[in-house]
Each structure stands twice: as structure tokens, then as C-alpha cells.
Amino acid sequence: MTPDSSLLLSWYDRHRRTLPWRAEPNQYADPYHVWLSEIMLQQTVVQTVIPYYTRFLEEFPTIADLAHAPQEKVLQLWAGLGYYARARNLHACAQTVCQQGGFPRSIEGLQKLPGIGPYTSRAIAAIAFNIPAVPVDGNVERITARLNAVTNPLPASRPFLAELASELNKTDAAQKRPSDFAQALFDLGATLCSPRSPSCLTCPWRSCCKAAAQNIAETLPARQKKQKRPSRHTVLFYVRDPQGHILLRPRPAKGLLGGTDELPGTPWDTQQPAIPHEDLLNNAFTHYAPLQADWQKYGEVKHIFSHFTLYAHVYGCVLTTKRNYPIDPSYGRFIPFEEAILASVMKKCLLLR
Numbered sequence: 001m002t003p004d005s006s007l008l009l010s011w012y013d014r015h016r017r018t019l020p021w022r023a024e025p026n027q028y029a030d031p032y033h034v035w036l037s038e039i040m041l042q043q044t045v046v047q048t049v050i051p052y053y054t055r056f057l058e059e060f061p062t063i064a065d066l067a068h069a070p071q072e073k074v075l076q077l078w079a080g081l082g083y084y085a086r087a088r089n090l091h092a093c094a095q096t097v098c099q100q101g102g103f104p105r106s107i108e109g110l111q112k113l114p115g116i117g118p119y120t121s122r123a124i125a126a127i128a129f130n131i132p133a134v135p136v137d138g139n140v141e142r143i144t145a146r147l148n149a150v151t152n153p154l155p156a157s158r159p160f161l162a163e164l165a166s167e168l169n170k171t172d173a174a175q176k177r178p179s180d181f182a183q184a185l186f187d188l189g190a191t192l193c194s195p196r197s198p199s200c201l202t203c204p205w206r207s208c209c210k211a212a213a214q215n216i217a218e219t220l221p222a223r224q225k226k227q228k229r230p231s232r233h234t235v236l237f238y239v240r241d242p243q244g245h246i247l248l249r250p251r252p253a254k255g256l257l258g259g260t261d262e263l264p265g266t267p268w269d270t271q272q273p274a275i276p277h278e279d280l281l282n283n284a285f286t287h288y289a290p291l292q293a294d295w296q297k298y299g300e301v302k303h304i305f306s307h308f309t310l311y312a313h314v315y316g317c318v319l320t321t322k323r324n325y326p327i328d329p330s331y332g333r334f335i336p337f338e339e340a341i342l343a344s345v346m347k348k349c350l351l352l353r
Contacts, residue, residue: 002167003147005174005181011204015191019046020053023182029179031128032063038123039115040091043083046190052081067094073337074158075259075341078214082344084258089115105129126182132175136165136183139189145170145221149210153222161221169334193217231309233277234268235284236300236349238316239291239327242333246350247290249332250339256305257343263350264290264331268310281313290331293317298352303345314349 013025021037023029036056040049055077060066068076071091078087092114097103103124104110110121121137134140141158144150144165150157168174174181192199200212211217239247248261256269265282285295293314303310337350 001208002170003208005169005171007204008184008188009173009177012019012180012187015187016183017187017190023179029128031124033057034124035093035103035116035120035130036090038120039086039093040081042086042120044081048081048233052078063094064098066091067098071259072341075089076339079260079342080344080347084260084343086115086255088253088259103128104186105131107131107133108218114204120251123182126178128179130178132169133177133182134165134185136162137186137189139193140168142195142221143185143189143193143205146198146211146217147205147209149214149216150220151216151222153224153286155224157221229307229309231306231311232268233280233311233313234266235280235288235313235315236263236265237295238263238314238349238353239293240316240318242319242321243334245325245334245336246340247332248335249330250341256306257345259341260343260346261332261335262343262346263314264288265312268312277313290327301345301348301352303348310345312345312349314352316353 013052014202016022019037021029021033037049037053040053040056043351049325056066059073059077060069070093071088074091075084075087078090081087091212093116096113102127104112105125107121107125110116110124111118116124119135119137122133123137125131126133126135136144140159141154144161145157148164150161150164152160154161168185169178169181188203188205192203196218198217200206200209200217203212206212211220237247247263247264251257251260253263266280266288289295295317297314298314301310301312301314303312340346342350
């Protein structure tokens with residue numbers, strides 16, 4: 001049974017969240033704002049995104065401003081938000097949209113843009129262009145699994161849940177208000193139908209929710225047991241010059257933390273198992289140190305990535321004069337802290353001193 005969308009929309013009209021990228025009632029959403037927020041919200045929670053979104057709009061008020069900006073500037077503003085391929089695709093997408101004269105007004109056209117997949121294309125189409133579509137993110141998956149009491153675990157159940165979710169907007173009320181309906185689903189999942197302790201008693205769809213009837217809502221969607229996250233170790237070298245500038249090198253443009261700056265040191269983003277710590281240190285000082293110095297141990301940083309945990313052992317020194325310490329350019333160049341493009345893990349390392 002398709003739930004009554006008018007009940008959800010009535011609830012949304014009373015309880016809708018106020019978000020900086022969301023249009024006011026009875027106003028049209030700005031496609032640039034919708035797209036920018038949706039890219040930032042991938043793998044990231046709302047409260048983390050809001051300050052980044054605000055800074056981006058201050059620096060790039062229009063999509064043309066973003067398209068004409070240097071990629072380094074885009075990455076610098078993005079630093080700390082993670083998943084840096086999103087920032088590179090954001091910049092490329094802005095350039096493509098400007099070349100085309102605007103965003104395509106179809107799901108198919110939107111999916112041809114850099115960095116826009118099935119979910120994001122449907123979110124932009126529904127919210128910005130009022131096209132009847134159900135964008136299926138984690139919130140909508142959770143709502144759908146509970147409405148239908150789907151107990152098969154994710155990720156295997158994902159295609160089935162997407163099929164069920166596509167039926168949620170088949171009622172007249174949802175067809176008349178595609179933008180509000182999509183955002184109402186997001187708000188329902190973010191506030192009432194939350195991952196833990198869902199507020200079933202106040203949910204507008206409680207009467208038709210099979211999981212609520214069976215008292216299993218909090219257990220859904222079920223997930224396969226996660227494998228233990230492997231650990232990796234690296235030794236990083238934190239070198240400062242007499243002016244306080246830091247020796248940093250750019251990471252490759254593609255791949256993990258692509259385009260950001262890092263401290264020189266041993267490799268750590270390969271699939272090789274961690275080397276025993278003593279061997280790692282000996283190898284680091286022999287083959288990866290940018291210069292011979294009286295290295296001081298600054299400390300250790302633990303950083304959790306989606307598929308491994310990194311332990312960074314940071315050693316540092318301060319140069320009294322750069323002339324007496326020639327450093328090969330392959331180890332990087334000295335950069336003022338405020339000009340560096342730093343991912344969260346590198347910010348943690350630099351805060352050790």
C-alpha cells in the first residue's frame with residue numbers, strides 16, 4: 001500500500017527544517033544552491049556542511065564565480081570536508097554548466113554532468129525543477145525499509161528498496177508538490193524516522209508502517225556485519241623553516257585526499273599491510289626523511305578513514321636557516337599554514353606543534 005502523501009506533506013508544512021539552501025514556502029529553489037548542498041551532503045551530515053556551504057557562497061555567489069575560480073581555491077575552501085573527488089567534480093561540473101548555459105532540466109541530462117549520479121540527479125530534478133522523482137538516500141532507504149518491514153540486510157537489499165521507494169510519490173498530492181515531497185522525505189528521516197530511537201508515535205505514516213506494527217522499526221534497515229577495519233602506519237616529517245612555513249607536498253590529483261597538501265613521509269594509502277613499527281621507523285629515516293636532522297618525536301595521530309584506520313607517527317624539526325639544509329623539491333616546498341590545502345588528518349598532525 002502506498003502511504004498517504006498528503007499526511008506527510010501536512011506534517012512537513014508544520015515542521016519543515018530551516019536550512020540555508022532551502023527555499024521559503026511558495027518560492028522556487030535556486031538550482032545552484034540545491035546542487036551545491038547536495039554535493040556537500042554526500043557522506044556528510046547537515047551540521048558539518050552548513051559552515052562550508054556558507055563560506056562557498058560568500059566566495060562564489062554564482063555558479064559562474066565557481067567555474068572561473070582556480071581549482072586550488074576550491075580545494076582550499078573544501079579542505080576538511082573530505083572525499084576530495086567531490087570538490088574536483090564540483091569545479092568541473094560548474095564549468096560544464098556554464099558552458100551549457102545552465103543546468104539541464106531532466107534527470108537524464110543532469111546525470112551526464114561530472115559528479116552527479118542517480119541520487120543527486122533526482123534530488124536536483126525534484127527540488128529545483130519540481131520533477132516528480134524520489135531521490136533515494138540513506139533517509140529514504142530507512143523509511144522504505146520500515147514502511148515495508150524489509151528485513152533483508154543492506155547493501156544487498158538496496159535495489160529492492162529503491163524499487164519500493166519509487167512508488168512513494170504515486171499519489172496525487174505528491175505529484176502536485178514534487179519539491180516539497182522530496183524534502184519532506186528527507187526531513188522525516190532526519191527527525192522522526194531516525195536511525196536510533198525513531199519517534200513512531202508522532203510519525204504521520206505510523207498507521208501504515210509495518211515495522212511500527214511489528215515493533216521492529218529500530219532494527220531496520222538491517223545491515224551485514226562489518227568486517228574489522230584494517231590499520232596502517234606511516235611516519236611523517238614535520239619541517240618548519242625560520243619563518244614558520246611548513247614543508248608540504250601535493251598529493252596526486254586523483255585518489256585519496258587528491259589535490260591536498262601533505263607532510264612528506266612513508267607511503268600509507270596503498271593496500272599493503274602495516275609494517276612493524278621498528279622496521280617502519282628505520283626505513284623512514286633511511287629512505288623517506290627529507291634531510292638529516294635531529295628529529296624530535298612530536299606525537300601520534302589516529303585518523304579513521306572509511307576503509308582503514310591510519311596511525312601517523314610525526315617527527316619534526318625546526319630549521320635555523322634553509323641555506324644549510326638543501327631539500328630536494330620532491331619532498332615539497334615551504335608553505336605558510338594559511339595557504340595550504342589541508343585535509344583533516346594533516347591538520348591534526350600540524351596541531352601537534
